[in-house]
Amino acid sequence: MDLRLLSYFSVVAQERHVGRAAQRLHMTQPPLSRAIRQLEDELGVVLFERNRSGVTLTAAGEVLREEAAAVLDRVEVMQTRVRREAGAPALSVGSRSCRPVSGARPARPRCRSGRWPTRPTWGVAVWWQPSVRGTRTWR
Known part of the structure; x- marks a missing residue:
């Protein structure tokens, strides 16, 4: 069929x-x-x-x-x-409720075991503040 x-x-x-x-x-x-x-x-x-x-x-x-x-x-x-x-890229989306330290990069997503992902990962971190909205993308 x-x-x-x-x-x-x-x-x-x-x-x-x-x-x-x-x-x-x-x-x-x-x-x-x-x-x-x-x-x-x-x-x-x-x-x-x-x-x-x-x-x-x-x-x-x-x-x-x-x-x-x-x-x-x-x-x-x-x-x-x-x-x-097969190692196809994955997309991880995260949200932060607090303001990141000035100039600091958001933490990269980690596997459940706490190690860095072994496959290519695309990540997007988003944070919201009353006066500032921003996004950061890394690979």
Whole structure:
């Protein structure tokens, strides 16, 4: 089963309208309708009841909506873990409630063990004061 088709199905199920789903996916409606029909043919079930005001999920469509959401969430977690393990840069955002010492650099983010990160890390420190707002970025 193609993850792209599951993703398209999920958006149509959320929007309950093929035209709005197509806009959200930055595509036109005919290819999206073909993709949904392809998924229905592959599964051998009807996923949506189509009417003039949009679409309604069938019982099979409801089951697929729940399962597709779980699969797509799991794929996203997998991609994140693989990229992290491969050393892809990460973004750390921190907030300071007190004013930093004049001219001092904010502390770099540390791993839970207290050591410096071994992978490339982008960090942004933000502090707020009544009269001064600032940000510092380091790599």
